[in-house]
Structure formats: structure tokens, C-alpha cells
Amino acid sequence: MKEVIVKAPATIANFGPGFDVFSLALEEPYDIVKVRLNDKNSINVKIVGMDEGIPISVENNTAGLAATHFFEETNLSKGVDVEIRKGIISCAGLGTSGASAVACIYGLNILFGANLGHNEIIEIASRGEIASGGVAHADNVAGCLLGGFVLIKNYRPIDVVKIEVPNVPIVICIIKKAKRTTRGLISGRISLTKAREQISYSSSLIHAILSGNLKDIGEAVNRDHISEPVRSRFIPGYDDIKKKVVEARAYGCNVSGGGSSIFVICEEDKTGEIAEIMKNICSQGGVENKVIITKASNAGVEEINGL
Numbered sequence: 427m428k429e430v431i432v433k434a435p436a437t438i439a440n441f442g443p444g445f446d447v448f449s450l451a452l453e454e455p456y457d458i459v460k461v462r463l464n465d466k467n468s469i470n471v472k473i474v475g476m477d478e479g480i481p482i483s484v485e486n487n488t489a490g491l492a493a494t495h496f497f498e499e500t501n502l503s504k505g506v507d508v509e510i511r512k513g514i515i516s517c518a519g520l521g522t523s524g525a526s527a528v529a530c531i532y533g534l535n536i537l538f539g540a541n542l543g544h545n546e547i548i549e550i551a552s553r554g555e556i557a558s559g560g561v562a563h564a565d566n567v568a569g570c571l572l573g574g575f576v577l578i579k580n581y582r583p584i585d586v587v588k589i590e591v592p593n594v595p596i597v598i599c600i601i602k603k604a605k606r607t608t609r610g611l612i613s614g615r616i617s618l619t620k621a622r623e624q625i626s627y628s629s630s631l632i633h634a635i636l637s638g639n640l641k642d643i644g645e646a647v648n649r650d651h652i653s654e655p656v657r658s659r660f661i662p663g664y665d666d667i668k669k670k671v672v673e674a675r676a677y678g679c680n681v682s683g684g685g686s687s688i689f690v691i692c693e694e695d696k697t698g699e700i701a702e703i704m705k706n707i708c709s710q711g712g713v714e715n716k717v718i719i720t721k722a723s724n725a726g727v728e729e730i731n732g733l
């Protein structure tokens with residue numbers, strides 16, 4: 427049976443102010459997903475490596491659910507075995523659920539020669555996200571598929587654009603969420619004043635990415651009225667971390683995706699110091715964490731030769 431092996435990067439969804447619209451792909455960590463056709467007409471999902479209790483039933487797994495939508499959408503009827511080799515810690519806001527979904531659809535598209543375009547792959551994969559957060563948001567899957575900084579120009583129908591990024595060093599304090607998703611706690615209402623500010627924060631970030639200025643990028647991701655105020659409440663020591671890293675001359679700090687990981691943008695020669703600050707504050711507060719130093723990546727999902 428034919429198979430493809432796909433590398434799928436972690437992503438920082440929202441990337442500060444871009445709730446459900448912005449996403450940034452990372453060089454590390456990443457998941458590897460093996461997509462293999464079977465002749466049983468069934469969708470089977472298996473997790474290899476860090477299992478962490480990720481559901482593998484088709485309707486509760488983002489790759490499984492996305493595959494169901496792929497078969498419905500394309501009227502193809504073969505089955506598929508999806509083997510997900512986790513490199514991205516789950517339930518930590520680093521886009522592993524989106525990575526599985528989009529890698530699976532990317533692989534199926536190759537195996538069937540289905541000729542789906544980027545927007546169609548993103549559309550189908552984002553429906554897989556319902557298995558994780560209950561909502562078909564496209565930011566993680568779009569960033570993972572295309573790499574770089576991705577913004578969603580339109581949701582219905584999906585239309586995304588990728589902007590290449592310069593060297594953006596990123597320190598991430600990986601913290602798992604206590605709740606599977608905190609999305610439902612975000613208010614559906616925002617005042618006009620905050621909406622106006624949010625639009626200006628988002629505009630600043632797009633401008634900063636286009637001008638390739640690291641300091642401007644960091645300062646633009648530092649502000650958000652939608653996700654950060656809610657998600658940060660579930661991260662002990664968050665305000666202290668943000669204050670201390672900015673005092674140490676990092677450019678910006680925010681919650682990654684749905685949390686509870688925290689990302690910081692700073693100059694390359696500051697990454698070690700910033701990592702220490704984050705590690706120390708979390709450890710003093712008894713928060714289980716893993717700090718990594720990574721960077722933005724312009725590479726998205728790609729087929730690789732072997733595991």
C-alpha cells in the first residue's frame with residue numbers, strides 16, 4: 427500500500443493580537459505523520475512516542491476527523507492508517523492538533539492525486555480541529571501547512587496568505603493546560619475601544635513582519651485584548667514572567683495559541699538569559715515546564731523520506 431511521511435511544524439496561533447487569524451510556524455518542535463492507504467475502507471489513528479492520552483477514535487482525533495471530511499469532500503472511498511509520531515507536546519498551545527490534521531490531509535492529497543489547493547487543504551484540516559477545541563479554526567493548520575507568518579484573509583471561503591519571515595529567535599516555556607481547552611471562556615463581546623486597539627495591534631504586527639524588524643515584531647506580539655487576558659489567568663506567574671523578560675530587554679511576550687505555553691521574542695544573544703528567567707519563575711511557582719529555544723521557520727508541512 428502506498429504511504430507518505432510528512433513533517434509538520436509546531437505553530438504559534440494568534441501570534442499575539444491575531445485571534446484565529448495569525449499564525450507563525452516554528453523550526454522546532456515538529457510532528458512526523460505517516461499516512462498509509464489501506465484496503466479496509468476504515469480510518470485508523472495510532473500515536474507513537476509521547477502518547478499523553480490523545481484520543482485515537484476517528485471522531486475525537488483531529489487527523490481522523492479531518493480524514494473523514496476529506497473522504498466526504500472528494501467522494502473517495504479508500505481507508506487510511508495515520509501514524510502520528512509526536513514531537514510537539516499536546517495541550518500546550520503549540521498546534522499539535524492542527525499539525526496532525528493538516529499533515530494527514532496533505533498526505534492524502536498526495537496519495538490520491540486529489541489536486542486540492544492550499545485553501546482546500548486548510549478548509550478540510552480546520553474541520554478536524556473541532557475534535558480538539560470544538561471549533562473549526564484555521565490559524566494553526568494554515569501556519570503549519572505553509573510555514574512563515576500566515577494570515578487568514580477570509581474564513582468563508584478560506585483564503586490565506588503567507589508572508590516570509592526574517593530570523594525571529596523565540597524562547598518558549600512549554601506548559602500544558604490544566605483544562606483541555608480554555609477557548610469557551612473567551613468573551614464573545616469586546617468594546618469598540620478595545621476592538622479599535624486590537625485592529626491597530628494587528629496592523630502593527632503585519633507592518634512589522636513586512637518590514638522585517640525584530641524589535642517591532644516583538645513589540646507588536648506583546649499586546650492582545652482577546653486571548654491573553656483569559657488564557658494568562660490559568661498560568662501561574664504569567665504576569666511576573668512577562669514583566670521580568672521585558673525588563674531583561676526581550677521585545678515581546680504572549681500566550682501561544684490556546685495556552686498555556688508562553689513565547690518570548692528577543693535578540694539571539696538574549697535567548698539563554700530569557701530561558702533562565704522563565705524556567706526559574708515557573709519552577710519557583712511549582713509549574714511543570716520545559717523551556718526551549720527555537721526560531722520562526724519559513725518551511726511548512728513537507729514530505730520526508732523516512733522516519
Ligand code: HSE
Pocket residue numbers: 439440445446447559563565566609653683684
Ligand atoms: N486560535 C485558536 C484559539 C488557537 O485561540 O483558540 C488555539 O488552538
